[in-house]
Amino acid sequence: MYDKHILSDEGARSVWEDGRKVGYCVNLKINYYRGLPLCCVDEIALTVDGEEVDPETMYLQHNGREYPYLDILKDDFPTDFYWLFGEKLRVVVKKEGGIEQGRHTVSVVLKTRRSYTPTMVAECEKVLTFA
Amino acid sequence: MADIKLGITLYSFTYEYLTGQYSLEDCVRKCAELGVDGYEIVATQMVPSYPYVSDEFLAKVLEFEYKYGVRPVSYGANTDRGKLFERDLNDSELVNDTIRDIQNAHKLGCKVIRAQYLLSPENLVAIAPYAEEYDVKVGIEIHNPETPSTPVMERYLEAIEKSGSKHIGFVPDLGCFATKPNIKNYEGALKKGANQEMLDYAVNLKRQGVSRGEAEQLLKDAGADPFVMSAFYDMYGYLTFHNEPDLEGLKRIMPYVFHFHGKFHCVRDGEETAIPYPEVLAAIYDSDFSGYIVSEYEGHSLRADGLIDYGAVEAVRRHLEMENRILAELEKK
Numbered sequence: 001m002y003d004k005h006i007l008s009d010e011g012a013r014s015v016w017e018d019g020r021k022v023g024y025c026v027n028l029k030i031n032y033y034r035g036l037p038l039c040c041v042d043e044i045a046l047t048v049d050g051e052e053v054d055p056e057t058m059y060l061q062h063n064g065r066e067y068p069y070l071d072i073l074k075d076d077f078p079t080d081f082y083w084l085f086g087e088k089l090r091v092v093v094k095k096e097g098g099i100e101q102g103r104h105t106v107s108v109v110l111k112t113r114r115s116y117t118p119t120m121v122a123e124c125e126k127v128l129t130f131a
Numbered sequence: 132m133a134d135i136k137l138g139i140t141l142y143s144f145t146y147e148y149l150t151g152q153y154s155l156e157d158c159v160r161k162c163a164e165l166g167v168d169g170y171e172i173v174a175t176q177m178v179p180s181y182p183y184v185s186d187e188f189l190a191k192v193l194e195f196e197y198k199y200g201v202r203p204v205s206y207g208a209n210t211d212r213g214k215l216f217e218r219d220l221n222d223s224e225l226v227n228d229t230i231r232d233i234q235n236a237h238k239l240g241c242k243v244i245r246a247q248y249l250l251s252p253e254n255l256v257a258i259a260p261y262a263e264e265y266d267v268k269v270g271i272e273i274h275n276p277e278t279p280s281t282p283v284m285e286r287y288l289e290a291i292e293k294s295g296s297k298h299i300g301f302v303p304d305l306g307c308f309a310t311k312p313n314i315k316n317y318e319g320a321l322k323k324g325a326n327q328e329m330l331d332y333a334v335n336l337k338r339q340g341v342s343r344g345e346a347e348q349l350l351k352d353a354g355a356d357p358f359v360m361s362a363f364y365d366m367y368g369y370l371t372f373h374n375e376p377d378l379e380g381l382k383r384i385m386p387y388v389f390h391f392h393g394k395f396h397c398v399r400d401g402e403e404t405a406i407p408y409p410e411v412l413a414a415i416y417d418s419d420f421s422g423y424i425v426s427e428y429e430g431h432s433l434r435a436d437g438l439i440d441y442g443a444v445e446a447v448r449r450h451l452e453m454e455n456r457i458l459a460e461l462e463k464k
Contacts, residue, residue: 001432
């Protein structure tokens, strides 16, 4: 039931800094009936217009903070930052020039680790309109 | 005779909350409109400041109580054993997390916590002094495929009895008394294209007590389709059913039960399609139970699957109506 909701229709856009486009972002919702600590994310794999996004260029914005995506996969990432149910987790892809305004096909694979069930894999593909 | 109050777990509104149709305030207002005065909140689902309860959130909860006359009575806790990548949390870490949940529940004014079986019997006993100090009762949820008499629950019962504490016990989920295949499981499988004869064969294997491994082989040999197999795995797992509800087991643990999850998927023609509510409520009615049965709607996907044509509010309304009717009949006897 959660798969088709993990990719939000809202807030897909280029990210601007000092008058330049330095990247773009999409918003994800958790693939579970409740929140989990961010450290329970096992993988976020993003594909835009058929091209896989390099994980090294991905950053997560949560509760006013930004983390390199690869940092949250590390063993020492804090366990108390909860990605809440229904809350949008913003994934920023750093890319000079951002993304062209308009429609793009985005697909995401989201894997989250649970305490009493195996890692759950959710997949979603949508055409999103980027601002 | 029992003192039974009816409430709702906000988990029932999961789909509406996820899709932004309902805010927390909407969920609470719906509880009032449905005629209950208490709700359960799953902390990891609807408390924005989780793992803590902020003063700001508490203020909201109090404001909603003032506006709608509905308050939180139970706190749904999760035992996040798998937070670390390289190892499971150890006992003292799990106990620490549970103590924090007890403090959260206390802050919200909840007298009951629904805990999960990942909190071991030993750890449940270890948190009893904190439960007593904060006057919050912590109950282990009995969820399918467990029933009150399964070995796991026997171990809890032994530990609880030995501890002598009145603040630890059980929260049975009425889904554990199911006597029929679940609507999603059976009708959902048919809708997807399962072969009915084969599906009935799977149901009968479960009814005859054939072991999971043996039944799996028999079905595969008979050429069961993937929809039947998927339904079959559920029948032997989280959506299992039994020929007889374990009401004897329930009677034995009743002194340690202070809260129920009124699980349901679908109430049709005044009956839950899988769980024998008249028998189960009669057993509770005849006990010394004092507390809430909170309606827990778990048919979030039934509408999208085309099995029903209404949402969570109507589902819960039907459930409460059924419970009220059964309780009124018991009253007359």
